[in-house]
Amino acid sequence: MIQPAFILVRPQMGENIGGAARAMWNFGLDRMRVVAPRDGWPNQKAVAMASGAGRLLDEAGLYPTTADAVGDTVHVYATTARSRDLTKPVFTPEAAMKDARDRIARGERVAVLFGPERAGLENDDIARANAIISVPVNPDFPSLNLAQCVLLTAYEWRRATEAVEAVAMEMAGTEAATHVEIEKLAAHYEERLSEAGFFFPEAKAEGMKRTLRNLWSRMPLTRADVQILHGILRQIVRWKERGE
Incomplete structure (x- = not known):
């Protein structure tokens, strides 16, 4: 199945870019795009942190602006923990990835924006999105690490697109008694x-x-x-x- 593109907007630390790559590949996602990384590209710290997911960094698209990164997409979600003065539908990660699955099945190109570690996405970035993804976190401490946010969203994508048993019994080489x-x-x-x-x-x-x-x-x-x-x-x- 075609996947959403995960776009890291102006990421600051190579370690977080590498952690995001690992999180994506944990759940079968490999379409990474990077917008104006602070420390340049390629980034050796990102490569070291990515471990077995280094291929995502090798194949990642590098873009100068958010507008360029989303240019070929039809529907864009922006992840943010803060309320903004913008009128947009707000999804949980679970609902957003189910919506993304359905849109992709209809032939739409979908992307998810993730903001820089210090302050998240700017309003100009969010204004380019069609919808917002908001994680239901502790309101007294809403800030998520970049790789953590990517991990949560990638996990929900996997849940939305793979038939996974909620509970399974590991039989450890035996079987149920008759x-x-x-x-x-x-x-x-x-x-x-x-x-x-x-x-x-x-x-x-x-x-x-x-x-x-x-x-x-x-x-x-x-x-x-x-x-x-x-x-x-x-x-x-x-x-x-x-x-x-």
Whole structure:
């Protein structure tokens, strides 16, 4: 899928440019544009910080002004934490990247502006944008590091364009136990507990067995779990028999 261009406007520190490149590539984004970097271009500190994402810096477009950087785009978002005297729709990063996904699917070229570390985007930059992205941060400390802002936005792009399970179970080489396996485990414990006189008094025995079986059925057991629980019980029985 075509991606949005991430445009770093007048970035000041090479380390932050490199950190932004890493953040982009973490989430599969590689269309970086850089506008008038303070310390020139290429920047060795950016290269060092980018680590495995150095390709983004090699292929990044270098532009003299924000107007040049957004010239071929159709829809532009500007990231800012401050209220401005400009009337524009304001998106969260999540909503913005969903909107960007839909616009790109319709054939639009999309870009996101990120401002310099010291004060963020200027009003002249924001005036060129169609919408604002505002991160819901602590109002008493709204300033985000450049690479952090890029990371948040790139993460939301990934969420908007990739089917990712919200929760997944890592099975670590095993698989879920079947009902038959859990039934055999329940029967094993019931048998040994009966021999130990656990189900007492007799009038309550059936209810206790039912409660125990319900306990097993509620547990998300793997086959490895079942084997361990069988082994624990066998070892306890052997230990008791040796003690006798």
